[in-house]
């Protein structure tokens with residue numbers, strides 16, 4: 001059991017709240033065949049047009065690139081699990097629709113919903129920092145096997161409104177947006193490099209080394225690590 005004193009709790013999603021397979025299999029497989037149709041059907045949407053321009057630029061495609069060429073770049077990024085902003089934007093829009101129409105339901109590790117509700121009821125301010133886009137995150141928490149959890153969170157951060165997850169300035173930006181005291185803020189993640197960045201920003205950190213997850217056997221030092229939120233006590 002780890003006991004901390006903090007007022008702000010910021011959580012990662014993949015590998016921390018939900019199994020990696022929920023993202024890499026369930027959500028990625030849902031997005032893959034829908035990316036092309038979404039780009040074509042929402043070509044006039046400014047958010048989609050901006051994402052397409054970024055894909056062309058980052059993917060080295062010409063102005064006349066076809067939707068199939070754009071999708072090939074997006075699939076390549078997904079296959080390599082590169083969490084690149086325009087991909088996360090389009091995925092988030094597709095998942096938002098998927099949760100709204102009832103195609104998708106988010107599943108958490110069994111300890112998660114209870115612990116988040118307890119921390120919220122105890123007066124802690126909860127926020128999310130994930131590579132998933134903010135609209136995608138909000139949709140994810142709207143329809144879960146534990147009900148609608150959106151009210152638990154005061155704020156959502158992604159790589160667009162905060163910055164890269166492995167860089168300390170992103171955590172400084174989040175603390176500033178939350179008006180949080182860094183030393184009274186804790187970040188929970190399954191990725192040691194993210195914990196290093198949060199600690200560099202003056203935050204407290206807890207690693208989630210969940211059995212069977214990609215980082216289960218990683219070296220989390222100097223951060224304390226647990227395999228369940230049940231083992232994290234915050235007062």
Ligand SMILES: CSCCC(=O)C(=O)COP(=O)(O)O
Nearest residue numbers: 013014130131132136137140
């Ligand atoms: C609907 S949120 C999906 C999460 C996601 O797309 C993702 O890439 C998760 O990355 P994280 O930073 O939470 O490990």
Ligand SMILES: [Mg+2]
Nearest residue numbers: 012014015190
């Ligand atoms: Mg993660």
